[in-house]
Amino acid sequence: MAVTLLLDSSGTGSVTVQRSPLAELCACLHVLDEPGHHPGSAAWLARAHAELDGGLLTMAAAWAPLWGAFRARYLLPLSAGSGRTLADELQEVAELPIGDFVAMTAQALIGKNDTDLAPRLSDEVLQRLRLISTSRMEIGARLRADPEAFRRELLDFLAAFAAASFDAEWPALRQALDRDRAERVRDLHRRGPLVLADLPTTSTASTASTTSTVSSTRKPLRIVFDKLYNATARVDEGRPCLLVPTVHGRPHFVIKHYPGYPVVIQYSADGAATPTLETARRRLAALQDPTRLRLAYAILRNPVATSELATQLGMSAPQVSRHLRRLREAQLVHTHRRGSVVYYQLDAAAIERLGPDLLSVLYR
Structure with missing residues (x-):
């Protein structure tokens, strides 16, 4: 099983590297929910528990499925652009079409790349959530009852959590992410899209395209990423691939490919080898x-x-x-x-x- 990206191998314009404070904030929240698998974040975790009040910790646990094993797509960059602040990214989530917001949330709750979950959650979807956990069903019911209010509450929590236990950490994190970004950008200029082969891939090859978006005289680059599900996504100038480094996200390797939005790959910034x-x-x-x-x-x-x-x-x-x-x-x-x-x-x-x-x- 694997995720396959098909992209134009002739230039670098379809692949960019950018840091994301929102993605890193949610990586921290994931550490808070699953600390055992993130020993490198133990120091931050200890500070967070010392600084956060019980109310924020309770809320973080309640929202945790959104940044769990299957991250909600809107918690990673929704568009390309360097220099985004956390406020910029939260505003972009606030302006996301509500149907897409509901579907992306349902994907995270169920843990599947199912795009037929919008604009409202059906009884069948809620039943699937109940079979996963009652807490996820309760989140789904809240989302269905008033998706706009649900989104406002989520964004308010993210802003409050950032103010309490992330903003002070961000300057140091930003430096580490910027160092990694600079290295990746240099590699991208030198090697083009082949820089993706440095990530956990199973194969890289040029193959003849069978789609109408690439002419028969051009061969797209086919990169297969080692994942536990099957999917294929095309990357081009209209749908770029965004590489997002993370400090607290290690050892996870996240690929998001929701239709109509950039493909996003979040990878560990420390360069440590990851098993296949x-x-x-x-x-x-x-x-x-x-x-x-x-x-x-x-x-x-x-x-x-x-x-x-x-x-x-x-x-x-x-x-x-x-x-x-x-x-x-x-x-x-x-x-x-x-x-x-x-x-x-x-x-x-x-x-x-x-x-x-x-x-x-x-x-x-």
Whole structure:
């Protein structure tokens, strides 16, 4: 499963990089709701709990589904433009057509890219929300009863939370985001849209277009992002791709592609490597086999040669080699050679990271 972007490979105009105070504010709110997966934000989280009153914390928990695993589209930039303030971005949400606002909210509550949820929430949608959680159903009922009032209340909360526990943090965050943005812009000027391949992708290729928007003599760039759902979106001058760096959003990798609005990719600004779905799958598959688990145990503490492993496990050398190859392909072993003998040792750090890496893939 993956999200595929099709974009013109001839220029950089369809891809831009911009920071977003609203996106970073909502990344902070997500940390507040799911602190366990964001150890790098522990210092901010401690300050937030010390500074915020109980009323704001309660409200943050009530609104949390909007910036959860499936972020509401309007909480990321709705249009291209540098230098936007938080007030500018909140105003843009306030001016969003109410049908789009309702549909984007419903998407976040349900956690699906379903665009047939506007202009009003049906009984069927509320029933789906009830089966997810009663709190989401209650949010959906409030939204259906008075969407304009719902939006005003949400924007008032975001402004109040920012004043209480985000505005003081923003100058330092802005510097970090601007540093990353400057690097990405330089890369974009040098490499064009191929800069997207630095993000968690599974493949990058030029393919002949079958749509009428690109002539048969031009080949769009096809970039496939490692995600746990399938979708395809076209990027061009009329619908740009906005790259939005985040500090507090790590390890999440967010792609939003609501029809009629720019494609937005929010990525970690620290440049840390992120695991791919295929890597996690290969490692889980490799360790599922009982024989490979025995091999892992045998090479955990010390490097061992294939012939010795065959003796210890009562197997033939070719059998051991086949299992070691699977562990090597999953990047779970280190090898080194002494003369003609190759020694294998388990990569204990890779095993230790498997849990957090798998969580990172699922959260993405």
